Amino acid sequence: MNENIQKDVRKMSQEYGFYFEPEKCIQCHACQAACKSWRLTEPEIDWRWVQTVWSGDYPDVSLASLSISCQHCVQPECVDACPEDAIEKRAEDGVVAVDPQRCIGCQACLDACPFNVPRFGADDIMQKCDMCRPAAEDGSTPPACVATCPTGALQCGLRDVDAKKDQEECLRQQLACK
């Protein structure tokens, strides 16, 4: 188990989150495929995807991988942007959850999200990663993407809020330089 992930009793400064180690990712897309096949999303709808980020100039060029889904941000901008209060930062576990009964499909959350996460399928209602919770009620059953990752590059569990915030900022910068 990754040292950055803890599965003990949640402390006040902790909430559930993903943790991704790019140097372990082999770009097999198994996380993406597992999400699609376990959660039965429509073909064009990805709740998780793998993105590449290049740096340097040929021939001194390098490629980094990013496995991206909803970051379940500590302070989610989508929650504030939603005019219908359909998105909730859940107090009990930190998951950012959408209420499909309240969502009107206005896509304001998509404009607000720094990671381009919200998806709109045939029903025009916002959908995205829910961290496979509450199926993984006690955290002992990992989300489909994490359970499938063959190299352990993707982890999920209780994380310190400050570490989660740093990770969000890091991802913002990586996506901005793409």
Next chain:
Amino acid sequence: VALYNTTFEAAGFSPLPQWREPPESLTATPALAKTYPLMLSDYHTSKVFTAGWQRNIPQLRAMQPDPVLHIHPKTAGERGIQDGDWVEVESPHGWLRVRAEIYPGIRPDTVMMLHGWWQGCQAMGKDDLPLLDGGANVNLMYSVDPEKAFDPLVTAMCSQTLVQVRRCSEDN
């Protein structure tokens, strides 16, 4: 590992690997390179597909909806090509219509694509691709000159040629 192949030698072939020019290349055919200034080859390994099939599976096709040409940003920029643009790839033997993928890790004088594109994907409303000109069947781009394109000990033709790349529309 038998580096020195005595069976080849007994049959009159070179017992060691030998290098020779492909039928078309920047150095073998410099005059042709004025019209077709880029090298094209193809790869057979994909993140989501096996060889020339499985394009019909929507979960896989969604990850790579269209055939792409890996092209260096400088090479693309000189041709007004942006990431995701449809491009026409023309060799002395045929032409393809694929999407450009700006790929900083490729040599600026080379473009590459995945082989084996023909199958459609009904669930995503994607038709089969033409097998000849205007599709994405990279095999038709190469020379089949019996004197130059084949090695006597290998059945496959030399998968390298020279091409020009220009922007086009999806339908032309």
